Amino acid sequence: MTKWTKKDLLGLEYLSAEEIELILDTAASFKEVSTRDIKKVPALRGKTAANLFYEPSTRTRVSFEIAEKRLSCDVVNMDMKASSVLKGETLADTGRNLEALKIDIFIMRHNMAGAPNVLARFVGGSVINAGDGKHEHPTQGLLDIYTLREKFGSLKGLNVSIIGDIAHSRVARSNLWGLTKLGANVTLCAPEIILPSDFKEFAPHVKITSDIDAALKDAHAINVLRMQFERDAAGAFPSPSEYYKEYGITKERLKKCRKDIVVMHPGPINRGIEISSDVADGPNSVIIEQVTNGIAVRMAVLYLVTLRSK
Amino acid sequence: MEKLIKNDTELNRTLDRIAHEIIERHTSLDNVALVGIRTRGVYIARRLRERIKKFTGVETLYGELDITLYRDDLSQVSEAPLLKATDIPFDITGKILILTDDVLYTGRTIRSALAALADFGRPSRIELAVIVDRGHRELPVKADYVGKNLPTARTENVKVRLTESDGEDSIKLVTKDD
Numbered sequence: 001m002t003k004w005t006k007k008d009l010l011g012l013e014y015l016s017a018e019e020i021e022l023i024l025d026t027a028a029s030f031k032e033v034s035t036r037d038i039k040k041v042p043a044l045r046g047k048t049a050a051n052l053f054y055e056p057s058t059r060t061r062v063s064f065e066i067a068e069k070r071l072s073c074d075v076v077n078m079d080m081k082a083s084s085v086l087k088g089e090t091l092a093d094t095g096r097n098l099e100a101l102k103i104d105i106f107i108m109r110h111n112m113a114g115a116p117n118v119l120a121r122f123v124g125g126s127v128i129n130a131g132d133g134k135h136e137h138p139t140q141g142l143l144d145i146y147t148l149r150e151k152f153g154s155l156k157g158l159n160v161s162i163i164g165d166i167a168h169s170r171v172a173r174s175n176l177w178g179l180t181k182l183g184a185n186v187t188l189c190a191p192e193i194i195l196p197s198d199f200k201e202f203a204p205h206v207k208i209t210s211d212i213d214a215a216l217k218d219a220h221a222i223n224v225l226r227m228q229f230e231r232d233a234a235g236a237f238p239s240p241s242e243y244y245k246e247y248g249i250t251k252e253r254l255k256k257c258r259k260d261i262v263v264m265h266p267g268p269i270n271r272g273i274e275i276s277s278d279v280a281d282g283p284n285s286v287i288i289e290q291v292t293n294g295i296a297v298r299m300a301v302l303y304l305v306t307l308r309s310k
Numbered sequence: 311m312e313k314l315i316k317n318d319t320e321l322n323r324t325l326d327r328i329a330h331e332i333i334e335r336h337t338s339l340d341n342v343a344l345v346g347i348r349t350r351g352v353y354i355a356r357r358l359r360e361r362i363k364k365f366t367g368v369e370t371l372y373g374e375l376d377i378t379l380y381r382d383d384l385s386q387v388s389e390a391p392l393l394k395a396t397d398i399p400f401d402i403t404g405k406i407l408i409l410t411d412d413v414l415y416t417g418r419t420i421r422s423a424l425a426a427l428a429d430f431g432r433p434s435r436i437e438l439a440v441i442v443d444r445g446h447r448e449l450p451v452k453a454d455y456v457g458k459n460l461p462t463a464r465t466e467n468v469k470v471r472l473t474e475s476d477g478e479d480s481i482k483l484v485t486k487d488d
Contacts, residue, residue, distance in 0.1 A: 004389070025393075032396055032397070038429040041380065041426075041429070042425070308390060309388060
């Protein structure tokens with residue numbers, strides 16, 4: 001039986017298929033807790049988690065905070081934009097100072113890829129990556145995979161297409177690592193001009209295409225990503241309405257897909273750009289279930305890293 | 311060294327007797343629910359439920375409880391224990407719950423189970439049924455239904471084996487060889 005030994009969760013790249021399965025199995029048990037009248041268990045009583053958000057985030061931060069509280073963990077939220085970072089403190093010094101406050105778990109969101117890896121080297125407590133630059137967003141990847149496993153039972157042989165601004169997406173990277181490790185066939189689909197070439201390392205398990213019809217055909221599930229027009233994608237593609245016409249997931253496009261196709265989106269969704277309202281709210285969509293599953297997955301990760309084998 | 315305390319037939323007679331005791335003690339079974347503590351307590355609860363149905367025709371409510379998250383030694387364990395889901399598909403408030411487990415020893419599992427149940431509601435009463443009471447209590451816990459009182463040394467180990475998990479029905483006392 002797999003044991004959890006890792007201090008940190010920095011990315012799905014660093015996990016084995018067995019470790020990913022252990023997180024998913026543990027999450028399945030935690031899901032029940034949120035259905036209770038009293039949604040709290042004493043598992044992490046007396047532990048303290050610090051949510052360090054160097055980049056704005058509402059949904060991920062709130063999801064982590066709820067997961068921490070449902071495990072009876074004490075929580076401190078730190079808006080790093082308004083703190084000592086502005087006064088020039090280094091990441092290592094921030095880490096050491098927080099450790100002097102006896103923090104057990106650090107949840108970190110940072111605009112720089114690898115920042116959580118750096119922090120993890122300087123602190124004895126566990127570091128959980130809540131999204132770092134374009135690198136990884138492991139708990140989002142895990143909750144996407146958890147949702148798929150709940151729907152299909154297993155990831156083996158499942159055709160999953162990730163559609164949208166993959167080049168800028170840490171969600172895509174975490175999904176790719178996790179999905180390929182668990183035996184899914186992944187197709188990446190984006191407009192030619194922003195099609196990521198640096199995903200070749202995943203071949204032969206990964207197909208890369210700019211043909212949306214090819215990506216949808218035979219797909220058991222699609223993960224629709226937001227076009228990050230506020231980033232450099234703006235220059236790469238003429239306009240949101242153009243993107244919607246060429247790549248938007250609409251009811252018409254879904255008609256050509258498998259009847260039971262599962263539609264995911266990590267949020268926040270831009271209706272009328274990457275997805276239409278009738279699809280986002282339609283019977284194939286699991287977008288709201290993903291949010292619910294996020295709590296269970298984050299509870300599982302907090303539980304495993306904090307009580308890891310020593 | 312292994313000593314057989316009860317064989318298949320004897321263990322099943324014990325379960326018959328406990329089921330009869332439960333029926334005898336409750337004038338109505340409508341409000342009675344069996345809650346098994348994972349892992350073996352669940353199989354015991356299922357078997358008692360079958361027997362109660364056979365003897366009286368009443369189908370009692372039934373649930374499964376994982377106490378891991380309520381253990382008092384969770385912050386000292388050497389690794390995160392494997393979780394299994396708790397499944398109590400009814401409101402426990404006002405019910406008479408009968409907790410079931412295989413071996414009653416220190417009483418700490420039962421304390422954890424009581425803490426867990428308190429988060430689900432307020433039963434009118436909680437009773438405890440175990441297959442073996444081996445003594446050495448560390449908390450003031452007492453069983454209402456006992457299959458076998460078995461005085462043991464702390465160095466000994468009591469194994470309740472059930473077909474569902476272990477391929478056979480038996481109770482064994484295991485003594486470490488010197």
